[in-house]
Amino acid sequence: MKELPKIYDPKAVEEKIYKMWVDGDYFKGVRDPDKKPFTIVIPPPNVTGQLHIGHACDNTLQDILIRYKRMQGYAALWVPGTDHAGIATQIKVEAKLREEGKTRYDLGREAFLERVWDWKDKYGSTIINQLKKLGSSCDWSRERFTMDEGCSKAVREVFVNLYNKGLIYKGSRIVNWCPNCITALSNEEVTYEEQASHLWHIRYPVKGEKDRYVTVATTRPETMLGDTAVAVNPNDERYSDLVGKTLILPLVGREIPVVADEYVDTAFGTGCVKITPAHDPNDFEVGLRHSLKVIRVIDDKGYINAEGGKYEGLYRDEARRVIVSDLEQQGWLVKTEDYTHNAGVCYRCGKNVEPIVSPQWFVRMQPLAEPAIAAVKDGRIKFVPERFSKIYINWMENVHDWCISRQLWWGHQIPAWYCEECGHINVSKEDPVKCEKCGCEKLTRDEDVLDTWFSSALWPFSTLGWPEKTEDLAYFYPTSVLVTAYDIIFFWVARMIFSGLEHTGEAPFPTVFIHGLVRDSEGRKMSKSLGNGVDPLEMIDQYGADALRMNMVSGVSPGNDMRFYTSKCEAYRNFANKLWNASRFVMMNLTIDKNALPNKLRLEDKWILSKLNALTREVTENIDKYELGIAAGKIYDFIWDDFCDWYIELAKTRLQGDEESNTGAQKVLCFVLTETLKLLHPFMPFITEEIWQALPHDGEVLMTQHWPEYSEKLRFEDERAEMESIMSAIKAVRTLRAEKNVPPSKRPGISVVTDKAATFTDGEPFLKKLAGAGDIQILASDPENASGMAVAITEDAKLYIPLAELVDADKELERIAKELKKSEEDYKRVCSKLQNESFVSKAPEQVVAAEREKAARLEALIDNLKESAKNLEALK
């Protein structure tokens, strides 16, 4: 028997247990031809990042699933790893450089990249170690990085394949450009926010027609420097005679045509739109249709370039001010209206995005999207909850080509070499020495790197060895489920799906399990700037990893956001302690050394076993349906309400009885505890393992024990029902006792004697302190009975004292009258229901039977209440 401290201390346990698992190699994914594989790849966190509460949520869910499947006998593999996170990481290192007063350009590409790798080596293991603190059972021997050799090879393979198929192309398109990060962004990397601004109405003079003007409205007057036309709607009668005429662009003096285009909304503004093909996606399209010139006036860093004439060198905001003021002075400004509009901002730095025309690499999405849509529509891939598949399909159906080039240094450099002689673009798996077209050796490599999501899109198969035909790939791919939050469905999930289908011919996973975001206690998104982030490590330190994990799943429904409350952590810390002490109790009384059920089971044994059996089935079903919160809640209730509050209390008397009753209780206690630990283990791995280690057990660790199975032999339905009616009786008496505020000195312990003569004692410990008091009984076999029943305190089982002596008879009568009324109403209702023919014929059999039973019970209750009332009257 092991001495255990009174309070569970996670800190003393977690590290030790984790080490034991790692040392025993239990996390290792082993290819076993006799087992079915179960694979999860981790959503790779930023390599230089810190574990935040969102990771805690995501990884808890994954760990629950992988531990569950491992216990079910699957060859479970959870592949961990990190993402190089292009912009995010580069920004961090650049910030560090800035402290030294340097920029990346001072260092040059090569030296800068060395710095980033150093940084990665230094901080890359931080988040991995933090994941371990959560209890994550990843196969650490398979840890990967999106820029390691294998992943790089996969990226190269994919790029070249797509290029050769014509699915990757380079072209000058309007892209979202962040002048702060100095790179192009994909559409998904732009978020929109409402900004208060103005709508400036500017008039452009018509060439050759004195005093004739066209008034355009714009929110971005600075872009007028790049205007190459004004467009009106072809059906707009106001302007029909203007089409084809020429305007003089104020401030610039350029002659620009008036074109007719359906794009113009006659109802908005003046019905005339200035067209700046270089700085607006719609204008770019208009420009294409009318063969307009594309004049770019804003440079990569957001300054007006040489095309801007005298405005050259002004930052875009400054340029706007100066231009508006010039327009006003020269009389071109007609009016200024207040206007709020949605402006695109960079999701990284929050600065306004500048749409500009720029040569970039794109993935042609249409051909890739079609099979990716089909895979979800025909059910090869299922989203949990289902509603996210609509969001996915809707996005896929309207997807634009994916801008994959980034003007960064940190990332996978694009494997394209330009020939200085013939201009041919060489794209190949091996670095080319000479141009494949003209044979010259004057090749320069494309400076850009790929969008960080390009490599993450390959994660489910690149981590398993693809493009090599590895055994791991053959055995563990496709993966079994992908767990992630809804905010990266477009960034990541969608791209993994079409990449998997395209490159491996298979969906990378059959199920996408989506969860919500963790918000602060006021429902706000956690962010650094608000300073409202919760540090999961602090929570683990304070409450234990198990408590934090339970917090992340309990009371949460799939796909919905959750608010983080420290009080909830505390509640699960308390739960851990409760379990700890229940186990302590079991161990304190433990003399057996083998875990097996006794031959003879008592009523309460059958009851708890029946409950456990049902729990096993339900929890298994719930987890299979990804209803982890429900599963966790049921285990919690079982342990606290059924096992601790009832079974252990009932066992106390038996443990002091003769040997048979003692060992019987021990065996059932031990059995139920052990099985419960297994069910709870995926949720609270540390404490369950620690307790299990101290109990009699076969096998080395709990985490590889077999998941409990439902057994027909342990149904015990009748016994369960009987026990529950006894429990109701006890509860009713407790309530009564508390309501009557019976003073402690007079408060009896309570026994309930059933028809079958089984006796259960409540309050026994207290009873012992009552010198000379013997047993105390309530003669009742059903809940409602107990309320009006006389309590009999017996000494040597002989002396009976009526309840009425402990309570106020008048008040009790009042209460009985009230209950009688309610019961009679209930009875009437049930009877009328039973008389309803359609109910009897249509409702399921069990329901009707239950109603009949209820009617019978109510009838008996009413009789009993009447009897009790009569007795009380007599007593008075």
Added chain:
RNA sequence: GGACAGUUAGCUCAGCUGGUAGAGCUUCCGCUUGACGUGCGGAAGGUCAGGGGUUCGAGUCCCUUACUGUCCACCA
């Protein structure tokens, strides 16, 4: 403009395939009980946003209104 959530106890949220509402925290009453005061027993508190429908029966399914939130698209 389109789509999707949410509206349940004072607060935060569960409630799986329809069978007369649950948890945590809070409040109030009682308890040095022999595993646990990070505990035990009890109580209070809800016409499940409003309205309509389907059904023997609706928090649960359908329609509708209102409010809150999220995403997508557009925005000269």
